[in-house]
Amino acid sequence: MRSVMSANAVSCTIKSPVALQIGDAVSDSSRPGVYITDITLAEPVNIQEISFKNYYTAYLTVRLQRREDGSAKWVTCLRNYCLMSNPHAEDGSHDYFSIYRHQMLTEPDNVTTVRLILRQPSSEWLNFSIEEINIHPCAKEDSERDVPAWISTLTPVEEPLDLNGLPDPETVSSSIQQMWALTEIMQASQTAASIGRFDVEGSYDVKLLSYT
C-alpha cells in the first residue's frame, strides 16, 4: 500500500546507468549483466521510501552515502533484493516496487547519494533498468492540518455534573437541535430573488430610494 506521503517525492538527479563489463567496453560486444545508477540529492534527506518501476531487473543492491559528522560514508542498505523470482521468466519484470525504511539494513538518515546496483544474470533480456525512481522523505512530526478547536472539547468532562433540579439535558438539547435545524432550513432556502423594488429598467432610481 502506498504511503500517504507519496505525493512529496524529493527532487533528485538521476544519472544515466553505467554498465560494468569485463574487458574493453568498445571491443567486447557482450551484453552487460550489471548496471549502476547514482542518484544525487540536493540536500541530506531522511528516506522513508524508495519507489520505482522495474524493467527486467532481477536483483537490486542499494548503497547509500551518508553525511556523518562532516565525512561521507558509504553503507549498504539493501543487498541482492530479489525483484524477479526467476530471472529468465517474466514474473516481476514490470512490477512497481517500494523499499521502506524498515526493510533497510541501516538507518537511511542524512543521505546525500543513493547508488542502485542492478543485476540481471539471465541472457534472455536485451536490456534491463529501473524507471520512475522516487525518493520519499520521512513525514514531519508536526501535523500539517490544523485540528479545529471544537474537536478538543468533545471528550466529556471527567467529574459528573450536579444536575439535581436542573431540566433534563437530553430534552433541552433535542429541542435546541430542532430549532437550530429549522433555522438552517430557512437560511438554506433563501434565494437571491428580489422584487426589484428599487430597479427602474434594471438600474437604481435615486428618487425611489428616498421614499422607503
Next chain:
Amino acid sequence: MAEKRRAGVAIMSDEQLLSQAGVSALLRGALLRLLECRPEDPVGFLAEHFAHLSSEAEDGASERQSVSRALWHLSLAHHSHRSAFNNNVRVAYELLTQGVPRRLGVGGVRGRLYSEMLRCLCSEGGLSGSTAAPLLRRIQSHDYESVPFELFRQGVLTCAVFADYIRKSQCLYAAVASAPDRPAERTLCQAVLSTLREALETADGADVARYLEASAKISPAKVAQAMAEVQPRAQRHDGLTMDAQEFEDAAAALFIARVRTVS
C-alpha cells in the same frame, strides 16, 4: 336493445355518460390528490377538493376566494415533505396569478395578495400577530409590487418554518421550566438561548464542517454543562424568572435576525 331507442331521446350507455362529462378523469384526479396529501379526514378533504374545483370553474373568483383556496392548497403538505410542498406552492402561485394582466416580462403575485397570504399563513400556523409582525416586516412586499415565484416560495416556506420554530421554542420553555405553572429561571433561559445563539453563529465554512461544529455545541453534554455553570445550588428559587412570552420573543428574534429582508 330495443328499449334504448325511445322516440327522440338517445339514452347513452354507461361508458359514454362517464366519458362525456369527464367524470372518470375528475375522479382519477381527486384520488391522486388524496393519495398525495394523505389527510386525516379523507371525506372532508374530498368535499373541499370538489368544492374548490367547482368554484374555480366559475369566472371572476374574488380575491378573497383565491387567497383562501391558495391557503387550503398550502395546508395539504408539511414543509418537510419537500416535493409535495413545492407542488402545492406552485399550485397556490398559479391560483393567485390568475387574472393578473401580464405586463411585458413581469409576472407574479400582486404584493397585496402576497402580504395577505403571509399574514394568514402565520395566523393559521398558530402565531400571534405580535410574534409574526417582525418577520412579516422583513419579508412582505408593498401593495403595488409584483412578487416572482422564487420569492413567493421562499416567503411561504419561511412562514411555515417559523411557525414550527415557535412551537418548538414553546416546548423548550416547558422543558426548562421546573413546573408547568411556575415560570422558568431567568439565568437558565438565558443559558439555553445563548447555547442556541452560539450554534447559529458558527463561522462560515464548508457545510459539513459547520454542521459538525454546531452540533458539538448543542450536544446534551454541552447543554448540561452550560446549565450547571449558571446554576449554583444555593441560589435556586431565589433568582429572577422569565415568562413564556419573553422567552418566545427572544427565540423568535434569533430566527428573524437571519431572515433576509425583501427588497
